[in-house]
Amino acid sequence: MRLENKVILISGSATGIGKAIAKCCVTEGARVIIHGLEADLAAEVVAELGADKAVAHVEDLTNEGCPQRLVDLALSTYGQLDAVVNNAAMVSQGNIHTTDAAFFMKMMSVNALAPFLLTKAALPALTKTHGSVLNIGSVNAYSGEPNLLPYSISKGALMTLTRNLGDTLMRENGVRVNQINPGWVLTENEAKRKREHGLREDWYTDLPKVYAPAGRILWPEEIAAAAIFWLADESGPISGQVMDLEQHPFIGRNPPKDTSTIPSK
Structure with a gap:
């Protein structure tokens, strides 16, 4: 049980990657604060995890x-806060x-300022537990796709926030701040976006190798x-680090110039 007795607040955890992280945290012994925009979906996650393990x-x-209301909920429900996952x-x-x-x-505001404000609100509680912050970024932070300009800029800002606070908060508060940058992940929202773009229902089953060398994209799990590694004590004092999670080297990669196989993304 790598997260036994820890309390973890996960923004954007009613669906997708956040939901998968919440489920994995509970499996590892943690109690979690679920956050989202859809009351029905948040309630479903709490019901699945158990009312003694999750609150929404x-x-x-x-x-x-x-942000302060989320922190207050964690403290009033469980009496402590050990980690924040900025996933929304x-x-x-x-x-x-x-x-x-x-x-x-x-x-x-959503992708860069909100994580800053949630981290700031949680800092007093995290200082008491020598806790951690895990930011969920994107490989698009390095430059991004042509039609994801504002999104990519926001994720670049989040990456700078991680590196800056990863140094400052470790020295001043004993709080670690790290980040993972997922690549292309098959979440519910990603599947919905691709259908809205006109792709068939099973678009993810036949992807060009240039985008998915393994023949598929990543699962939220x-x-x-x-x-879990970054939230667990086994990651020790490591702070201010960014880990890319993609099935190919994102930086410096030069895929073939044949554009006939490029899907609508």
Whole structure:
């Protein structure tokens, strides 16, 4: 039980990667705070994990005071907080021609500012437990796809936040801050987006090797398995680190120039 007696707050955990992390945390002995925007989905996760192992809070993370309300829920329910997983994210397409100021600021608010504010709200509790923060980024942080410009910028900002606080908070508070950058993951929302783009229902079963050398993309459970290492004591004092989780070297990779096999992404 690698997380026995730990209390972990996971934003955006009613679906996808966050839900997979929550389930894995409970399997490893933790109690969790589930967060999301959909009350029915959050309730389903709590029912699956058990009311003695999970409690939910449904609210837009960018609402004023929401981060503190999440922290307060953890403390009032379980009496402590050992880790925060900043997983909630807005994923929408946009480039320099289609992105206006309001859309850009919304993306930054959800994907970069909210993790900062949740970490800040949790810091006093995490200092008491010598806890940790795990940010869930994206390999798009390094430059991103042409039509994911604001999203990629926001994930680049999150990566800088991780490296900066990973140094500062370890020295000043004994709190570790690390990040994992998932590649292409088959979440419920990703499947929905691809269907909305006109792809067939089983689009993920026949992907070009240039995008999925293994013949498939990643499962949320595989990202969750990696998250446990950073939340567990076995990762020791390691802080300020970013781990990419993709099935090919994302940086410096030069795929074939034949574009006929590129799917609509």
